[in-house]
Amino acid sequence: MILITGGAGFIGSNFVLHLLNNEAVSEKILVLDNLTYAGNMSNLSAISSNANFNFEKCDINNALALKEIIRRYKPRAVIHFAAESHVDRSIKGPSKFIETNITGTFNLLEASYEYFLTLDNGTNNTKKSGAQITKKQFRFLHVSTDEVYGSLEPNEPGFSENHPYKPNSPYAASKASSDFLVRAWNKTYNLPTLISNCSNNFGPYQFPEKLIPLVILNAMDHHAIPIYGDGKQIRDWLYVEDHCRALFLILDKGVIGETYNIGGNCEFQNIELVKKICLILNDLLPLKDSAKITQYHELIQFIDDRPGHDKRYAVDNQKLKNAFSWKPRETLFSGLKKTVQWYIDNLDWVKSIKNNSYKSWMKENYSKSFKKGENESS
Numbered sequence: 193m194i195l196i197t198g199g200a201g202f203i204g205s206n207f208v209l210h211l212l213n214n215e216a217v218s219e220k221i222l223v224l225d226n227l228t229y230a231g232n233m234s235n236l237s238a239i240s241s242n243a244n245f246n247f248e249k250c251d252i253n254n255a256l257a258l259k260e261i262i263r264r265y266k267p268r269a270v271i272h273f274a275a276e277s278h279v280d281r282s283i284k285g286p287s288k289f290i291e292t293n294i295t296g297t298f299n300l301l302e303a304s305y306e307y308f309l310t311l312d313n314g315t316n317n318t319k320k321s322g323a324q325i326t327k328k329q330f331r332f333l334h335v336s337t338d339e340v341y342g343s344l345e346p347n348e349p350g351f352s353e354n355h356p357y358k359p360n361s362p363y364a365a366s367k368a369s370s371d372f373l374v375r376a377w378n379k380t381y382n383l384p385t386l387i388s389n390c391s392n393n394f395g396p397y398q399f400p401e402k403l404i405p406l407v408i409l410n411a412m413d414h415h416a417i418p419i420y421g422d423g424k425q426i427r428d429w430l431y432v433e434d435h436c437r438a439l440f441l442i443l444d445k446g447v448i449g450e451t452y453n454i455g456g457n458c459e460f461q462n463i464e465l466v467k468k469i470c471l472i473l474n475d476l477l478p479l480k481d482s483a484k485i486t487q488y489h490e491l492i493q494f495i496d497d498r499p500g501h502d503k504r505y506a507v508d509n510q511k512l513k514n515a516f517s518w519k520p521r522e523t524l525f526s527g528l529k530k531t532v533q534w535y536i537d538n539l540d541w542v543k544s545i546k547n548n549s550y551k552s553w554m555k556e557n558y559s560k561s562f563k564k565g566e567n568e569s570s
């Protein structure tokens with residue numbers, strides 16, 4: 193049994209689908225998720241009838257419930273995706289980020305450690321403890337972000353695992369804190385932990401508050417496409433499936449106590465990225481003659497920059513490549529094409545996501561940036 197927190201969110205659900213479809217994993221999967229606005233059971237509908245799939249609705253802030261679930265399911269690994277994950281929301285309301293990302297991770301570490309202590313040492317008393325797995329087999333993989341390292345100058349090398357932590361947003365600071373907790377539970381209590389810090393992901397099932405799906409969906413609706421500041425912020429993009437393959441390798445082969453940075457070696461300015469998406473849309477969803485625009489990029493609008501907006505992220509993924517011969521399979525263009533096509537093909541999913549709370553968030557975050565009428569229903 194592998195326990196996956198946040199498995200109904202963007203990367204978590206892609207990871208669950210990847211495990212059950214590609215890695216031929218024959219063991220059971222337990223998704224533990226509180227189904228916040230970002231969690232969606234329909235992300236998992238393709239495997240919900242799979243006999244190996246299990247689900248528990250649980251808040252990682254509920255320490256007692258977490259302990260009970262871990263004791264009951266006896267996982268051989270915990271993979272921790274559950275988090276508040278949107279930088280803009282962390283600026284407007286940081287407390288939820290402190291609660292879930294820091295205290296929630298602490299609760300999960302405590303529950304995992306309490307359970308870990310009940311596991312067999314690998315000698316011959318397995319029957320006595322009733323546990324199926326041993327301490328040697330157990331792993332806790334914490335899924336984190338490159339944003340903990342802060343922002344790079346234009347010519348600086350990418351973030352290596354030894355780069356100092358300099359988080360700039362409440363989101364990044366809360367993830368940095370959670371990384372330190374995970375490290376401490378390894379160093380102090382010998383909990384067999386692993387940490388991964390990944391660059392910006394994109395792909396199917398990403399909640400449309402994040403840049404790429406926001407651009408695709410606003411463009412499809414012929415609404416303004418908001419770009420923060422001058423749009424010259426640089427991100428290192430990775431297709432989500434490539435992230436999932438890396439996580440599976442780290443879980444399987446990673447050295448306990450180590451951190452692995454994951455990135456696509458794929459740096460692009462936001463504005464370049466958005467223009468690429470517009471070109472792909474021109475091709476995959478040609479505009480009708482009656483449309484008010486002739487090319488999707490005409491919808492681009494520059495808006496006031498996000499406070500503390502990091503200028504550049506780039507990841508040095510050499511350690512991961514050397515250790516596991518991993519490399520991304522998708523280029524930015526091939527991954528974007530798949531992603532745009534997925535949103536075009538999954539309008540029912542999009543419709544179910546664009547509920548009232550999504551609409552009010554979009555209004556709160558962007559309405560002051562646009563002229564009246566330009567983005568009202570997005």
Ligand SMILES: NC(=O)c1ccc[n+]([C@@H]2O[C@H](COP(=O)([O-])OP(=O)(O)OC[C@H]3O[C@@H](n4cnc5c(N)ncnc54)[C@H](O)[C@@H]3O)[C@@H](O)[C@H]2O)c1
Pocket residue numbers: 197198199200201202203204224225226227228229230231232250251252253272273274275276277278292296335336337338367389390391392393394399
């Ligand atoms: N999206 C990226 O580009 C990216 C890059 C690197 C690392 N990460 C990390 O990967 C993880 C997953 O990111 P994502 O983009 O899939 O996030 P997401 O916001 O799409 O999903 C988060 C999931 O966690 C669940 N969740 C939130 N609070 C919870 C709580 N208190 N209890 C239980 N479940 C809760 C949500 O319901 C949702 O299913 C996060 O830890 C994030 O920091 C994301």
